[in-house]
Amino acid sequence: xxxxxxxxxxxxxxxxxxxxxxxxxxxxxxxxxxxxxxxxxxxxxxxxxxxxxxxxxxxxxxxxxxxxxxxxxxxxxxxxxxxxxxxxxxxxxxxxxxxxxxxxxxxxxxxxxxxxxxxxxxxxxxxxxxxxxxxxxxxxxxxxxxxxxxxxxxxxxxxxxxxxxxxxxxxxxxxxxxxxxxxxxxxxxxxxxxxxxxx
Numbered sequence: 001x002x003x004x005x006x007x008x009x010x011x012x013x014x015x016x017x018x019x020x021x022x023x024x025x026x027x028x029x030x031x032x033x034x035x036x037x038x039x040x041x042x043x044x045x046x047x048x049x050x051x052x053x054x055x056x057x058x059x060x061x062x063x064x065x066x067x068x069x070x071x072x073x074x075x076x077x078x079x080x081x082x083x084x085x086x087x088x089x090x091x092x093x094x095x096x097x098x099x100x101x102x103x104x105x106x107x108x109x110x111x112x113x114x115x116x117x118x119x120x121x122x123x124x125x126x127x128x129x130x131x132x133x134x135x136x137x138x139x140x141x142x143x144x145x146x147x148x149x150x151x152x153x154x155x156x157x158x159x160x161x162x163x164x165x166x167x168x169x170x171x172x173x174x175x176x177x178x179x180x181x182x183x184x185x186x187x188x189x190x191x192x193x194x195x196x197x198x199x
Contacts, residue, residue, distance in 0.1 A: 039186040042196045046070040047180045052086040052093075053101070055175035064101075067164050068151060070183050079104040082111050082149050085177055092138040093168050093177065095145055099134045110150040113137040116165065120144050120180070125199070126163040126190035141168045151187070159188025 048065060050072040051057030062072035064081035073081050079102045086094040097111035112131035116123050123144050131148055139145055145166040154160045166181040182192045191197035 039189050039197045041185045043192060043194060044070055044183045044185060045180065046183065047178075048072045049176060049178050050085060051175050051177065053084055053096075054086055057175055065166075065181075067147060067149060067181075067183055068153065068162070068185070070181075075101060077102075077104075079108070082109055083113070083147065087175065088138055092140055093171070095137045095139065095166075097134045097136070100136055110134070112148040114146045115139060116144040116146045118144065120165070120167040123165055124191060124193050126165070126184075126192070128190075139168065141170055143167070154187035157187035162187060163190050163192075165192050 048071075050062040050064070053063045053075055055063070057063070060074055063075045063086075064073050064084035065071070066073050066080060067082045075081065075084055079098055081098060083098070084096045084101050086096060088094050095113055097113065098109045099111070110133070112133045113135065114127060114130045114132055115137060116127060120142075123146075126146050126148065131146075137145065145168075147164040147166065149162055149164075150160050151162045154162065162184060164181055164183045166179060168177055168179040170178045172178070184191060184197060186197060189197045189199060191199050
């Protein structure tokens with residue numbers, strides 16, 4: 001009887017082996033990392049043109065960027081921007097977080113900046129360290145600027161931060177600034193690679 005049971009068990013176990021392995025593999029893949037952030041939106045490249053705050057541009061000309069909206073905006077009493085632009089008088093462009101320009105009634109935006117080494121095209125990931133919170137940053141055309149901002153749209157997410165990279169390509173006569181950037185609209189993601197980021 002024992003021999004027959006052993007024989008039947010070996011037959012059933014052999015038949016169930018591949019099935020059990022498949023179930024185990026599925027369980028492992030499903031439990032890989034249930035808390036891992038997943039991006040929903042592709043990175044958004046943009047171009048901009050604006051003037052410095054104290055420049056000689058036309059009245060009501062844009063002198064700041066709303067990065068979430070990826071658009072140049074005017075600097076007025078609403079202060080609905082993340083960073084503003086100006087000149088230091090020695091050939092550099094000054095990037096100013098909102099708090100250094102003014103504070104809106106509805107609350108200010110938290111912005112950190114840093115200069116990132118490498119060409120604009122080669123910078124594909126925002127740094128983890130080295131951020132200067134609410135401090136001005138002076139750059140030359142061609143230098144890459146990293147921006148970390150705390151966004152209200154991330155209030156219910158695991159991370160409240162968004163990242164962008166910028167570069168000033170040129171400054172025309174009269175103080176018109178031309179540049180480009182990439183905004184990662186996914187909360188907590190640092191990649192600037194094309195498409196939907198994985199990190």
